[in-house]
Amino acid sequence: MSILITAATSAQAYQLKNKLEGKNIILGDHMDLPDFMVKTGKMIMLPNPASASYTHEMLTLCLDKSIDSVYLLRPDETTLLLNAETLFNEYDINLHVIA
Numbered sequence: 001m002s003i004l005i006t007a008a009t010s011a012q013a014y015q016l017k018n019k020l021e022g023k024n025i026i027l028g029d030h031m032d033l034p035d036f037m038v039k040t041g042k043m044i045m046l047p048n049p050a051s052a053s054y055t056h057e058m059l060t061l062c063l064d065k066s067i068d069s070v071y072l073l074r075p076d077e078t079t080l081l082l083n084a085e086t087l088f089n090e091y092d093i094n095l096h097v098i099a
Contacts, residue, residue, distance in 0.1 A: 001066055002026050007073035008043045016071055016098060026065065030077075049076040055084040062093050071096045 003020060005013045008027035017025050028046040044065075047057035058081060062070065070093065072078040078097050081088065085095055 001068040003069045003071065004028055004062065004065070004067045005071045005073065006046060006077055007031075010073060012073055012098070016073075026067065049074070049080055054080055055087070059084075059088065059091065059093070062088070063091060068092060069094045069096060071098055073098050 002024040004026050005016055005020075006028055007013050008029035009031050013027055013029075017027065026044055027042065028044040030046045030048045044061075047054050047061065051057060058070075061067070070081070070088075072081060072095060081095055082097070088095055
């Protein structure tokens, strides 16, 4: 299983990644990411929280990539996904809020 850390363009994401060292960690962001980072697989593009189907897009992404923990670093993502925490729990996906 994998861990997803959002806000991949932030220093906080890299600090958290270093703390979770040794695990299968995926960094993702809905903001612009450098093409070379996405192409090498070091980062993934996440759905935009402004999308009406954001919660379902994130759930699908987690299931497709075998993600069992999501560390949420942006307030807009946190608000939307915590409203659907029960849905994520049904699929054994843990949401972690990092403030």
